Amino acid sequence: xxxxxxxxxxxxxxxxxxxxSFLGLIGDRELPAWALRLLRYVPVAVxxxxxxxxxxxxxxxxxxxxxxxxxxxxxxxxVGAWTRSVLGxxxxxxxxxxxxxxxxx
Amino acid sequence: MPxxxxxxxxxxxxxxxxxxxIVIVPFGMLxxxxxxxxxxxxxxxxxxxxxxxxxxxxxxxxxxxxxHAPTFIVILTATVVNLRHAMYSASLAPxxxxxPLWKRALVAYALVDQTYGSAMHRYALAPGLSPAEKAAVFFxxxxxxxxxxxxxxxxxxxxxSGLPPALALDFAVPIAFIAIFAPALRxxxxxxxxxxxxxxxxxxxxxxxxxxLIAAAMLAMLAGxxxxxxxxxxxx
Numbered sequence: 001x002x003x004x005x006x007x008x009x010x011x012x013x014x015x016x017x018x019x020x021s022f023l024g025l026i027g028d029r030e031l032p033a034w035a036l037r038l039l040r041y042v043p044v045a046v047x048x049x050x051x052x053x054x055x056x057x058x059x060x061x062x063x064x065x066x067x068x069x070x071x072x073x074x075x076x077x078x079v080g081a082w083t084r085s086v087l088g089x090x091x092x093x094x095x096x097x098x099x100x101x102x103x104x105x
Numbered sequence: 106m107p108x109x110x111x112x113x114x115x116x117x118x119x120x121x122x123x124x125x126x127i128v129i130v131p132f133g134m135l136x137x138x139x140x141x142x143x144x145x146x147x148x149x150x151x152x153x154x155x156x157x158x159x160x161x162x163x164x165x166x167x168x169x170x171x172x173h174a175p176t177f178i179v180i181l182t183a184t185v186v187n188l189r190h191a192m193y194s195a196s197l198a199p200x201x202x203x204x205p206l207w208k209r210a211l212v213a214y215a216l217v218d219q220t221y222g223s224a225m226h227r228y229a230l231a232p233g234l235s236p237a238e239k240a241a242v243f244f245x246x247x248x249x250x251x252x253x254x255x256x257x258x259x260x261x262x263x264x265x266s267g268l269p270p271a272l273a274l275d276f277a278v279p280i281a282f283i284a285i286f287a288p289a290l291r292x293x294x295x296x297x298x299x300x301x302x303x304x305x306x307x308x309x310x311x312x313x314x315x316x317x318l319i320a321a322a323m324l325a326m327l328a329g330x331x332x333x334x335x336x337x338x339x340x341x
Contacts, residue, residue: 004149007166007179012156014184020213022195023202034330041298041329042188042322043161047286048299049306049321050165050186051279056307060275069276076280080287086128089284097273097280 068100114238118245121227125219129250130257132160135277137261138268140167147262154258158217158251161285162186164278182318193221200228201243203236212240215247293336298329 055073057063076093080086133154140150153163162183169179193216201212224243228234234242268274290296302325309317 003170003176003179004145005152006176007170007183008149008153008156010176010180011153011162011166011183014180015157015159015162015187015190016213018184018187018191019194019216020210021191022198023209023213023216024194024206036192037330037333038326039188039192040333041295041326042185042192043286044289044295044299045302045322045325045329046165046182046186046318047161047282047302049302049318049325050168051282052303052306053310054168054279057310058276058279060273069279072276073279073283076283077287080284081290084288084291086284086288087131089287090131090280093280093283094277097276101271101273 068097068104071100072097110238111241114234114241115245117227118224118242118247119249121242122219122223122246122250125223125250126253129219129253132281133254133257134261134264135274135281136160136163136167137258137263138265138274139164139261139278141262141265142274143167143171145262147259150262151255151259154255158215158254159187159190161282164281168278178316178319185319185322189218190216196225197221200224200239201236204240208240212243212247215243215251217250220247220250294329294332297332298325301325301328 051073055069056065058066058069060066061069072093075096076089079092080089083089136154137150140153153166157163157166165186166179166183169182174182194213197212197216201209204212220243223246224239227242228239286299290299302321305321305324306318309320311317312320
């Protein structure tokens with residue numbers, strides 16, 4: 001079986017177990033406070049670290065830092081943080097990228 | 106429960122969830138496009154969107170496989186991205202805990218950011234709903250969310266190979282990730298966590314991919330929690 005299918009099945013299973021965990025085992029029991037405190041930061045702990053190398057050393061330029069992509073990332077970050085809008089951040093970021101690629105090549 | 110109440114709750118859920126489709130459609134299409142570009146076939150693309158239904162972790166897995174990370178690391182890292190779903194599960198349990206097990210399993214299957222947010226919003230507005238009505242609200246939102254997610258993925262995959270390189274779609278994935286976490290940068294602890302994550306990930310980028318990210322994520326979670334504790338202690 002290809003790696004892709006193993007990942008799909010494996011990730012499907014672990015993700016379902018995470019979602020089923022408390023609903024399935026019931027109940028109204030709460031996670032301990034320290035666990036909740038750590039889990040609160042999961043999204044902002046994982047995604048920025050995942051994105052940073054892709055932004056600083058983009059594959060499309062062979063790993064060379066690229067002003068257009070740096071600006072696009074900054075605009076997406078700014079719009080997203082300011083407006084709290086996912087769609088706004090995507091449109092702002094891609095718009096900035098096209099504008100930069102078009103003007104500076 | 107009378108059928109009409111059940112039906113009303115179901116449609117209520119659909120209406121509540123409708124605005125989120127604006128985000129789900131482009132995000133699902135983007136996954137289809139990027140996976141197609143990476144050489145995945147239609148069965149794999151749709152298979153992942155049906156079995157995982159979690160955009161951020163799907164992109165994570167795709168990206169790590171592009172970087173030739175080992176299978177175990179791919180699954181582990183993409184699973185970490187989904188840890189928040191366990192929190193959602195915990196917070197829905199008091200509302201939906203009384204349902205039969207198979208219904209709770211169905212809820213778990215469709216428990217994503219949008220269905221969770223939309224359902225919790227409704228439960229807060231209408232605290233008098235019975236568990237069965239609350240389930241109907243959830244399933245109303247979840248049914249359309251899932252179907253639209255699958256359809257958008259397929260549409261993206263069909264479009265995928267026909268898109269010109271000038272669209273710079275290589276960078277759509279980083280932009281999509283930034284768009285997911287940027288709105289969450291709402292406090293000092295969140296900013297601290299994000300900063301630690303970026304710095305550690307860049308410093309450890311030469312480690313075999315995945316390991317640096319896992320270290321960055323753990324240190325960032327600790328940083329967020331530590332700053333939160335420090336702020337609490339300072340408060341009178």
